[in-house]
Amino acid sequence: MGNASYATTTLSGSGRVVVGAIGDECEGWPTLQVSVDGAVVGRTTITDHAAYGAYPVGTAVTRGTHAVTIAFMNDHSTSTCDRNVYLASARMEDDGTPPPVGAGVTGVPAGTALTTHQGDLVITTAGTVVDGLDVHGFVYVRAADVTIRRTRIRGTARTMCTGKSLVVATGTAQHGLVVEDSTLAPDVPSSLVNAVMGHDYTFRRVDASGVADTAGINGDNVTIEGPGCTATCTSPSTPASPARRPTTTASRSTAART
Numbered sequence: 001m002g003n004a005s006y007a008t009t010t011l012s013g014s015g016r017v018v019v020g021a022i023g024d025e026c027e028g029w030p031t032l033q034v035s036v037d038g039a040v041v042g043r044t045t046i047t048d049h050a051a052y053g054a055y056p057v058g059t060a061v062t063r064g065t066h067a068v069t070i071a072f073m074n075d076h077s078t079s080t081c082d083r084n085v086y087l088a089s090a091r092m093e094d095d096g097t098p099p100p101v102g103a104g105v106t107g108v109p110a111g112t113a114l115t116t117h118q119g120d121l122v123i124t125t126a127g128t129v130v131d132g133l134d135v136h137g138f139v140y141v142r143a144a145d146v147t148i149r150r151t152r153i154r155g156t157a158r159t160m161c162t163g164k165s166l167v168v169a170t171g172t173a174q175h176g177l178v179v180e181d182s183t184l185a186p187d188v189p190s191s192l193v194n195a196v197m198g199h200d201y202t203f204r205r206v207d208a209s210g211v212a213d214t215a216g217i218n219g220d221n222v223t224i225e226g227p228g229c230t231a232t233c234t235s236p237s238t239p240a241s242p243a244r245r246p247t248t249t250a251s252r253s254t255a256a257r258t
Contacts, residue, residue: 036068123139
């Protein structure tokens with residue numbers, strides 16, 4: 001799209017159009033306008049020149065097959081810079097794709113309506129219940145007795161190369177975390193990203209795919225319940241590779257149940 005003013009495509013599904021793009025800044029960042037079936041639904045500004053983000057645009061549309069136009073609205077250049085946008089992908093928030101490995105057994109239950117949360121989610125209140133989110137970012141649990149259920153966690157393309165975890169539960173204030181009936185899968189699979197890293201947590205019917213390790217452990221009292229470990233389960237009986245071996249203690253209590 002650096003050399004054209006608009007792109008057209010046909011998308012199936014419902015919700016908002018989610019655009020993946022990068023841009024060149026020149027006295028301002030590029031703005032995209034999205035139209036669905038001939039009607040403008042909204043605009044978004046692309047604010048990164050290196051990492052393709054996921055930008056939900058405008059208002060949601062009903063389920064169906066839609067003609068989508070994505071237009072570059074503010075092309076601009078000077079003698080020293082040139083504003084451009086480069087479109088990599090476009091999809092509907094709910095594109096009707098069946099759930100990944102473990103459908104009906106692990107992961108977000110089929111038919112669950114998810115609300116998009118753009119960016120990292122930092123939880124600092126004890127007893128928080130997170131239910132029905134689609135998190136385009138990482139989750140940092142910094143409080144006790146947090147529950148995450150029926151939630152999709154994706155991370156972001158920008159930090160997929162830094163050896164992070166989709167859920168980080170390593171702080172001293174965190175204990176009693178439960179993650180259940182959720183899907184932890186980055187949009188860009190990575191051998192450097194774990195599904196979770198932490199201590200004192202329970203994974204229950206979690207589908208983790210496209211990651212290095214399902215469960216990274218740096219303390220005690222970690223329990224994994226149910227089928228569907230789609231990546232290596234880091235535990236005393238299934239050690240991680242030396243490069244990724246978690247910190248261990250003699251008192252670790254780790255259970256894997258089916």
